[in-house]
Amino acid sequence: MKKLSLILVASFIFTACSDNKKQEKELLSNILKVHDKLMGKDEALMKNKMALDSLLKLPAKDTAEKTNMKAIELKLTAAEEAMEIWMQKFDPDVINKESHDEVIKYYDDQKKKIMSVDSLMNTAVDESTKYLSSRSK
Amino acid sequence: MRNTLIIGFAAVLLWSACKSGSDKKTLPIYGNREPVTKTVDGKQVTDTIYQTIPPFKFVNQYGDSISNKTLNGDIYVVDFFFTTCPSICPIMHRNMLKVYETFKNTGNFKIISHTIDPKHDSVPVLKKYADKLGISGNIWWFLQGKKEDVYTIAEKNYLVAVKQDSSVSGGYIHAGYFVLIDKQKRIRGSYDGTDPKQVDEMIADIKTLQAEPDQMIVQ
Numbered sequence: 339m340k341k342l343s344l345i346l347v348a349s350f351i352f353t354a355c356s357d358n359k360k361q362e363k364e365l366l367s368n369i370l371k372v373h374d375k376l377m378g379k380d381e382a383l384m385k386n387k388m389a390l391d392s393l394l395k396l397p398a399k400d401t402a403e404k405t406n407m408k409a410i411e412l413k414l415t416a417a418e419e420a421m422e423i424w425m426q427k428f429d430p431d432v433i434n435k436e437s438h439d440e441v442i443k444y445y446d447d448q449k450k451k452i453m454s455v456d457s458l459m460n461t462a463v464d465e466s467t468k469y470l471s472s473r474s475k
Numbered sequence: 476m477r478n479t480l481i482i483g484f485a486a487v488l489l490w491s492a493c494k495s496g497s498d499k500k501t502l503p504i505y506g507n508r509e510p511v512t513k514t515v516d517g518k519q520v521t522d523t524i525y526q527t528i529p530p531f532k533f534v535n536q537y538g539d540s541i542s543n544k545t546l547n548g549d550i551y552v553v554d555f556f557f558t559t560c561p562s563i564c565p566i567m568h569r570n571m572l573k574v575y576e577t578f579k580n581t582g583n584f585k586i587i588s589h590t591i592d593p594k595h596d597s598v599p600v601l602k603k604y605a606d607k608l609g610i611s612g613n614i615w616w617f618l619q620g621k622k623e624d625v626y627t628i629a630e631k632n633y634l635v636a637v638k639q640d641s642s643v644s645g646g647y648i649h650a651g652y653f654v655l656i657d658k659q660k661r662i663r664g665s666y667d668g669t670d671p672k673q674v675d676e677m678i679a680d681i682k683t684l685q686a687e688p689d690q691m692i693v694q
Binding site: 379 | 557559560561562563591592594595622623626627630646647648649650
């Protein structure tokens with residue numbers, strides 16, 4: 339009987355642990371999904387930035403227009419830098435180093451951070467795409 | 476009866492296996508192409524000009540300058556990555572190691588991995604990354620350059636075939652592709668670098684390319 343309860347306790351601990359790991363892995367994979375999506379967005383960002391760059395190199399007639407373009411480009415650069423900083427700081431290996439609570443805390447925090455990069459990028463890319471398509475009309 | 480059937484089946488299998496083995500496979504040529512008509516020995520001949528990789532200049536993990544000319548006469552594989560990439564790059568480069576091990580002693584073969592985060596991935600960072608992978612010598616280069624230059628050459632050249640094939644819009648540079656370039660700097664294949672099966676396919680295709688007779692080396 340005693341043996342049985344021991345086995346029960348052991349298996350309980352075991353499932354608890356594997357549940358913890360599962361939760362951690364899910365969080366990580368969520369973050370990585372956003373990251374991969376943003377890397378795709380980064381391509382659109384670079385494309386728009388280069389297009390704006392070449393427009394800015396043209397001799398300007400309208401300085402207000404140029405200021406506007408520069409403002410749009412600045413937003414792209416800011417979003418790009420935010421993404422770069424996140425990429426360089428994010429440590430996926432935390433999962434192997436810290437306690438469960440620490441890992442969850444870290445990933446939750448990182449998820450928030452990458453979501454704010456996501457919105458920065460979306461705004462900057464959408465705005466610049468809109469501007470560029472209005473120029474090409 | 477059953478035995479005969481099995482033997483018969485095995486024979487057919489063997490025959491088809493041998494047949495496909497002896498068939499000379501040629502790889503398609505991707506990218507834009509245009510026909511040109513020229514006069515050779517008084518006769519009009521129509522030839523096809525295929526898209527080739529244009530001149531470029533980057534720096535490798537040793538700080539050496541690498542240009543399109545450095546790769547003259549080489550078959551090479553290209554990919555795009557960055558050293559802090561947490562998702563697909565470690566898988567891609569684990570698969571690329573197999574390619575490296577297979578061809579590191581064959582000559583006229585290179586692997587170039589372009590970083591898409593050049594601000595962080597400086598020459599020393601790339602060297603450290605190469606060391607960690609166990610890469611030495613001059614077969615596999617990790618290249619750094621202007622981000623604009625990397626994105627332009629990726630989009631306009633290396634990944635054109637991927638874009639033609641794919642129904643997905645946007646985001647190819649971080650999609651894990653390996654692109655195979657022949658000695659004439661033409662695009663001969665694109666593979667999902669995260670899929671070991673496709674990487675094996677690429678290894679077979681590189682061998683096919685190596686067996687291709689050297690035509691004129693362009694540029």
